[in-house]
Amino acid sequence: MSQEMVTITVNGRQAQVPKGMLLVEAAKYAGIDIPVFCYHPKLDPVGVCRMCLVEVEGQRKPVPACTTPVADGMVVRTDTPVVQRLQRGVIEFLLLNHPLDCPICDKGGECPLQDQTFRYGPPQGRSLDPKVRKPKAVDLGNFIVFDQERCILCRRCTRFDHEITQEDHLVITQRAHENRVTTADGAPFNSYFSGNTIELCPVGALTSDIYRFKARPWDLARVPFVCTGCPAGCNVYLDFRFGELLRVISRDNPELDGGWLCDRGRFNYRYVHGEERLRRPLVKKDGAFVEVSWEEAFAEIARRLRQVRRDRGGAAIGAIGGGRLTNEEAYLFQKLVRAVFGSPNVDWRVGEQYIASSREFPGRISDISQASGILLVDLLPAERIPVVDLRIRRAAGRGRALLAAVGPAMPTYRPEFKAFPAREEEIPRVLASEELFELYRGRSRVVVLWSGRGRAVGAALAALLRRLKEAGSEVSLLIAGEQANAWGAEAMGVHPERLPGYAPVLHEGARRLVEQAWQVALPEGAGLDTARMLQRAAAGRLEALYLVSANLMATFPDRQLVEQALSKVPFLVVQDLFLTETAKHADVVLPAAAFPEKSGRYTAMDGTVQAVEQAMEAEGDALSDREIFARLAQAMGVRLYASDQELAWEMQHLAGAQDGRLAAAPAEMLAGEGEEEPAPAAEGEGLVLVPVERLYAGGGTAYFDAEFRRARPKAEARFHPEDAARLGIAAGAAVELAAGGVSQRYEAAVDRSVVAGTVQVPKGLFEAPANAFAKGARVAVTVLKPVAEEVS
Amino acid sequence: MSAPAWVEKHKEKIEEIIARYPKKRSALMPLLHLAQEERGWIADEDIEAVAAILGETKSVVESVCSFYSLFYRRPMGKYVITVCGNITCGLSGAQELVDHLERRLGIKVGETTPDGLITLLVTGECIAACDGAPALQVNLEYCGNVTPERADEIIELIKKGEDPAAISDRFGIPPVKAV
Ligand code: SF4
Ligand code: SF4
Ligand code: FES
Numbered sequence: 001m002s003q004e005m006v007t008i009t010v011n012g013r014q015a016q017v018p019k020g021m022l023l024v025e026a027a028k029y030a031g032i033d034i035p036v037f038c039y040h041p042k043l044d045p046v047g048v049c050r051m052c053l054v055e056v057e058g059q060r061k062p063v064p065a066c067t068t069p070v071a072d073g074m075v076v077r078t079d080t081p082v083v084q085r086l087q088r089g090v091i092e093f094l095l096l097n098h099p100l101d102c103p104i105c106d107k108g109g110e111c112p113l114q115d116q117t118f119r120y121g122p123p124q125g126r127s128l129d130p131k132v133r134k135p136k137a138v139d140l141g142n143f144i145v146f147d148q149e150r151c152i153l154c155r156r157c158t159r160f161d162h163e164i165t166q167e168d169h170l171v172i173t174q175r176a177h178e179n180r181v182t183t184a185d186g187a188p189f190n191s192y193f194s195g196n197t198i199e200l201c202p203v204g205a206l207t208s209d210i211y212r213f214k215a216r217p218w219d220l221a222r223v224p225f226v227c228t229g230c231p232a233g234c235n236v237y238l239d240f241r242f243g244e245l246l247r248v249i250s251r252d253n254p255e256l257d258g259g260w261l262c263d264r265g266r267f268n269y270r271y272v273h274g275e276e277r278l279r280r281p282l283v284k285k286d287g288a289f290v291e292v293s294w295e296e297a298f299a300e301i302a303r304r305l306r307q308v309r310r311d312r313g314g315a316a317i318g319a320i321g322g323g324r325l326t327n328e329e330a331y332l333f334q335k336l337v338r339a340v341f342g343s344p345n346v347d348w349r350v351g352e353q354y355i356a357s358s359r360e361f362p363g364r365i366s367d368i369s370q371a372s373g374i375l376l377v378d379l380l381p382a383e384r385i386p387v388v389d390l391r392i393r394r395a396a397g398r399g400r401a402l403l404a405a406v407g408p409a410m411p412t413y414r415p416e417f418k419a420f421p422a423r424e425e426e427i428p429r430v431l432a433s434e435e436l437f438e439l440y441r442g443r444s445r446v447v448v449l450w451s452g453r454g455r456a457v458g459a460a461l462a463a464l465l466r467r468l469k470e471a472g473s474e475v476s477l478l479i480a481g482e483q484a485n486a487w488g489a490e491a492m493g494v495h496p497e498r499l500p501g502y503a504p505v506l507h508e509g510a511r512r513l514v515e516q517a518w519q520v521a522l523p524e525g526a527g528l529d530t531a532r533m534l535q536r537a538a539a540g541r542l543e544a545l546y547l548v549s550a551n552l553m554a555t556f557p558d559r560q561l562v563e564q565a566l567s568k569v570p571f572l573v574v575q576d577l578f579l580t581e582t583a584k585h586a587d588v589v590l591p592a593a594a595f596p597e598k599s600g601r602y603t604a605m606d607g608t609v610q611a612v613e614q615a616m617e618a619e620g621d622a623l624s625d626r627e628i629f630a631r632l633a634q635a636m637g638v639r640l641y642a643s644d645q646e647l648a649w650e651m652q653h654l655a656g657a658q659d660g661r662l663a664a665a666p667a668e669m670l671a672g673e674g675e676e677e678p679a680p681a682a683e684g685e686g687l688v689l690v691p692v693e694r695l696y697a698g699g700g701t702a703y704f705d706a707e708f709r710r711a712r713p714k715a716e717a718r719f720h721p722e723d724a725a726r727l728g729i730a731a732g733a734a735v736e737l738a739a740g741g742v743s744q745r746y747e748a749a750v751d752r753s754v755v756a757g758t759v760q761v762p763k764g765l766f767e768a769p770a771n772a773f774a775k776g777a778r779v780a781v782t783v784l785k786p787v788a789e790e791v792s
Numbered sequence: 793m794s795a796p797a798w799v800e801k802h803k804e805k806i807e808e809i810i811a812r813y814p815k816k817r818s819a820l821m822p823l824l825h826l827a828q829e830e831r832g833w834i835a836d837e838d839i840e841a842v843a844a845i846l847g848e849t850k851s852v853v854e855s856v857c858s859f860y861s862l863f864y865r866r867p868m869g870k871y872v873i874t875v876c877g878n879i880t881c882g883l884s885g886a887q888e889l890v891d892h893l894e895r896r897l898g899i900k901v902g903e904t905t906p907d908g909l910i911t912l913l914v915t916g917e918c919i920a921a922c923d924g925a926p927a928l929q930v931n932l933e934y935c936g937n938v939t940p941e942r943a944d945e946i947i948e949l950i951k952k953g954e955d956p957a958a959i960s961d962r963f964g965i966p967p968v969k970a971v
Contacts, residue, residue: 168848171855176916184858185839185850 006072011079023065023076024052034078035087035116037094037202038154039066042259044163049094049154051116053086054078062086084120091121097132097177098203099149107204109217113152132177140170141189142711143209143267144198146181151205153179157197164260165193166393166414181205190711192386192695195266199249208247210267210707215241223615224251226602227265228324228595229701231481232365232385233604234261238269238596238615245272245596245616255366256604262386263711264695264702271594271705272619276578278591279620289579289589294621297588298635304571304587305341306636308543314342314523316541318533321548321575322348322494323356323483326600327609327662329625330485330492331500331651332640333548339520340633340640341546344505344527347496348489351555353452356479356486357607357664361465363447363476364606368392371401373443373473375436377450378407378427378457383693385480385605388449404439406430408690409760410753421755423688424453424776428460437464441471452479452486458670477670480605482555488603491655491662496527500655502665517650530556537565544571548625549592553581554699554764559771575628578704581766591622598624607661686778687723687759689737691770694762703766715768717746717781718760724750727781734785737761739777744768745784795841798830806845816846820856824863833864861915862932869904869911871950875928875938878918884925885939890914892940896947910950924965931956936965 004019008026015030022045024034037049047067054065057075062082077083095117102108134148153172158181161170169183169191183189198206220239227234227248234257239247248266252259271277281297282289292300308316319337322330330348337346348356368374368391381389389411395401396415404418405411406427418439422430430436440446446468450461465475481487493500503510505526515522528536534552536542538561545565552562566572566585574586583589597618601611618624623631633640641647655662694713696702702712717737719729729735733748737759746761746768754760759779761770773779799806805826810819823845827838834857843850857863864872875881875890890901893912897905904911921927924936928943933956935946942963949959 168852171851173855173858175859175861183851184854187851 006070006074008070008072008074008076010076017070019072020069023054023056023063023068023070023074026070027054027065027076027078032078034065035120036066037112037116037152038156040156040159040200042164043156043159043200046155046159049090049152051087051090053090054083055080087120088122091117092125094152095121095125096127097149098152099131099136099147101150104213105147105150105204106207106212107150107201111204112202134180139188139209140183140206141191141194143263144189144194145207145209145212147205147207148180150203151181152203153181154202156200156202157181157206160193160197160200161191164196164390164394165191166397167191167193170197192262192264192382193260193390195263196250196260208267210270211247214246215239220246223596223613225596225612225615226610227261228484228602229262229265229268230385231484231486231603231605232256232387233484233602233608233610234265234387235610236261236265240616243616245269255364256608257387258391260387260390262695264386267711268701268705268708270707271577271701272596272616274704274706276704276706277594277619277622278576278578278583278589279622281591281621282579282586282589284587294623294631297590298632301573301588301632302635305544308571309342312543315344315525315527316543317341317343317546318345318528318537318542318544319343319546319548320347320350320530320533320552321550322346322489322492323350323481323486324549325485325489325625326598326602327485327488327492328600328647328651329598329629330489330494331655332626332629332647334492334494334500335518336629336633336640337546338522339518340636340638342523344523344525345496345533346494346527347530347533348483348486348494349530350550350552351482352454352557353479353482353486354455355452355458355665355669356481356490356605357662358477358479358667358670359664360462360667360670361448361469361475361477362607362664363478364608365391365478365604367445367476368395368401368447368449368478371395371445371447373402373440373446374404375440375446375448376403376405376407376411377431377448377461378424378453379405379449379451379480380409380411380693381449381480382411383695384451384482385449386695388478388480388605392449402439402443404436406436408688408755408758409692410755412753423758425456427454428456431457431460431464437467440468440473443468443473445476446473447476447478449478449480452481455671462667462670478605485602487605487607487662487664488601488609490665491603492651493655496529498669500651501663502669503654514654517654531558531561534558534561534565537569540568542569544573545569546573546575547582547586548575549577551576551580551582551699554766554769554771557771557775559769575625576700577622578700580699590628591620592628593618593622593624597622598626600624600626603662607664609657609660609662684778686739686780687719688757689739689770689773689777689779690755690758690760691763691773692760694764697762697764699764699766713762713765715744715746715765716749716762718749718751718754720754720756720758721750721752722756723754723759724748727783729781729783730787732787733783736782736784737773737779738782739779740774742772744772748783795844796827796831796835796837798827798838799841799845801830802826810845817848820846820848820853824853824857828863833867861917867904869909871909871956872911872913872931873928873946874913874915874919876919876921876926877914877916880918880922881925881927886914886926889926889928889938889940889943892943893947896944910947921965927965930959933957933960934965935960935963938963 005016006019010027010030010032013030017026017029034052037051045066047064052065053062055077136147138146140146158170169189223238225238235251235253237251250261280291283292334346396403406420410419420430556562572586573588574583575590596615599614630640696711729748731750735748809822823842839853843853927936
């Protein structure tokens with residue numbers, strides 16, 4: 001699209017700029033910086049601070065550059081005595097009640113107010129009156145501490161909270177010198193995106209509770225990195241001081257994050273140095289873990305696995321995990337299992353997602369912003385891929401994209417959206433309905449976001465998308481993985497039926513290609529998937545299990561099965577960062593490196609491959625997963641790869657990325673190979689239990705992070721108002737949910753977004769593991785205590 | 793919290809107000825007025841009700857409400873005396889007037905007499921009556937050149953239950969004569 005250009009002159013310099021561009025941006029084309037406070041390129045202009053006033057020829061009064069669009073022939077001056085006087089005036093005014101406590105302010109050293117005072121401000125203020133004092137350490141929410149005195153009322157934070165998240169927690173109340181930023185209704189500012197306001201704030205008013213007073217900006221060493229919290233693949237900078245990770249901030253990637261981060265990605269990092277990190281290999285001796293050397297740990301694993309292989313064959317070994325690893329590590333993981341353990345049983349799937357990508361309906365995260373139709377299937381984007389949700393909100397909020405959601409739990413959005421509540425087993429029927437098809441028919445660009453759960457859903461989706469395509473829509477299917485690198489793991493062949501590059505494991509030609517590259521014979525046949533490995537193990541028919549960053553006790557939908565499998569399997573190796581519930585069952589525990597401690601590539605949920613370089617030394621004796629695989633292979637007498645180059649070549653050869661993107665899974669995988677899991681029981685009495693994801697839940701990094709743990713969701717059961725009324729449940733009541741011999745206590749909440757006839761509980765809670773209930777269970781509800789003590 | 797009575801009582805009026813604007817949000821101020829007319833002040837449940845009606849957060853409603861000093865967030869007396877605290881009135885004896893009213897009514901600025909009749913306020917903003925400084929308002933009706941003596945008379949009328957407009961007729965600011 002060619003854009004009309006106009007010519008402007010700024011301080012005597014000419015520039016060609018797109019017509020209608022705001023002067024503040026256009027001046028940059030002429031190499032001129034206009035100082036701003038309230039203006040931010042990602043927010044709508046408001047013109048409240050007056051720092052950007054400039055003179056435009058032919059205009060009687062100076063104009064704000066942040067709200068004035070350019071016109072052809074505009075002649076602008078930003079350096080006249082008039083403008084300079086105005087700039088001095090604005091700064092003097094802003095500093096009138098500003099505490100100037102720069103020496104103890106987190107922003108000092110990277111503060112626009114400091115910098116611009118230095119450059120444009122008066123050397124001194126003239127007021128002799130004492131400054132207005134305001135509260136200096138107001139806790140706004142889980143992570144944000146607010147200094148009211150420092151606030152210059154630029155409204156960037158409130159505009160972000162209104163325009164970008166559409167949540168409207170933060171507002172400005174009162175007027176004149178009593179103006180202040182607050183949540184007004186007294187509720188905490190617990191947006192999943194609250195941390196972005198710290199970066200937006202042009203002064204040190206909004207600070208991070210975790211980073212506060214920890215460092216001066218000039219002492220920080222900055223490393224570009226990629227967030228590994230989820231498959232959104234947001235770009236970040238890691239800030240280190242003397243080797244300690246002190247801060248995570250955004251690194252704008254317009255294709256992925258658009259410059260934003262969620263609070264999980266931004267604040268859940270201190271576990272890296274946490275006391276609960278595993279720092280030495282552990283071996284269970286007489287029921288208790290003892291620290292051992294790596295050599296001893298490897299020797300023990302090698303001895304046991306060789307023995308299994310000799311006595312029972314490689315197929316008696318199972319291996320699960322990979323969705324948290326880098327592409328390289330995922331590749332090496334399946335190679336280790338297949339080539340060294342001699343087992344076909346390797347699977348990245350640790351929860352309910354069965355597929356991570358779709359070749360037939362390709363798409364990019366950025367497509368959401370162009371979409372004219374967005375369909376969410378069995379997915380709460382804010383809980384799983386938060387920053388992607390900001391795109392959805394924007395697209396729907398501008399009224400351009402039709403938004404609908406199908407699933408057992410409905411998201412909450414400010415803009416109108418069509419809700420199709422459906423229990424898991426009902427979703428295919430809804431997807432096949434004419435109503436849904438008609439809704440999207442004729443929309444030029446349809447993007448579907450899905451959880452990747454349920455083969456029948458996958459098949460129904462494929463059918464719907466084909467129909468829409470035939471009807472002329474451009475369609476994309478984006479699958480939001482439960483783990484950050486699900487796509488990479490699947491593409492690298494961490495799959496019982498697929499070799500690297502999705503090559504079918506039973507295909508002769510494909511087998512030969514891999515065997516030639518590896519110079520070994522592949523194990524016979526297809527492998528067992530996660531559920532079947534666990535079933536075999538529980539039945540005493542699997543001799544060894546190797547779990548890599550797979551906390552199955554928390555993630556697998558059938559906790560009892562996991563527990564049986566883990567207790568029953570004769571030899572269990574767990575490789576992880578923490579002694580998780582799962583790891584506690586292990587015979588050998590291997591301490592793995594955390595994300596900043598290793599190099600490699602991660603694949604975002606649209607296939608974008610991003611490389612990172614190790615940013616810090618590993619804690620204790622922890623090793624990267626790559627190194628663990630290589631050394632374990634070595635202990636078993638095999639060299640897993642000769643050099644990094646050879647590994648890169650091998651991966652490119654078998655499962656290469658093109659143009660920085662990994663190929664997606666072929667169509668037949670979406671349609672669902674393998675047996676369908678039995679449909680959950682739906683009939684009967686009681687409310688249908690719907691375990692839902694919560695961004696801050698989970699038994700791993702969120703749980704084992706002393707500074708993040710406070711934000712973890714409580715055990716809360718959410719009821720639809722009608723069900724609550726019928727059952728006599730008031731918000732705050734203590735209730736017990738029971739089914740199939742399992743009972744758990746929750747605090748009741750009443751929420752209109754809950755689908756009537758269901759009760760929502762968080763997934764992945766340590767204290768109330770929802771996966772202890774059978775999938776799709778109907779629970780009986782008992783009120784234990786009508787209402788928790790009123791806090792008055 | 794259940795919705796305050798005015799929501800049901802003025803159901804049609806509320807719909808009519810909302811229909812006036814292309815954006816629902818614009819009905820925020822008129823709805824606050826409605827709430828204040830009913831109760832005499834704006835309670836938390838009114839804020840909540842307006843938020844619910846418009847699909848806004850409570851924060852947004854509170855933010856707008858708090859900007860305007862004439863939206864009262866706590867119970868007020870039947871008569872609200874608002875003395876102008878801006879510069880012209882200040883130079884013309886507003887402080888003495890306030891001191892006098894405080895003594896006379898036995899309350900401090902911001903308080904209401906125990907019988908619930910009179911609340912005394914001072915504005916920070918100019919009430920646009922400089923020609924009658926020191927000036928005050930009785931329920932938004934103007935009185936000018938308010939000396940302590942005139943103030944006493946005004947209070948007497950209030951105690952008799954006189955209509956604020958009638959009080960203003962007697963104590964109002966005379967129109968400026970052309971010279
Ligand atoms: S807290 Fe910061 S971003 Fe928010 S209004 Fe104040 S100065 Fe601006
Ligand atoms: S959305 Fe995902 S990738 Fe982005 S910051 Fe949050 S956790 Fe990290
Ligand atoms: S930057 Fe233009 S008015 Fe604030």
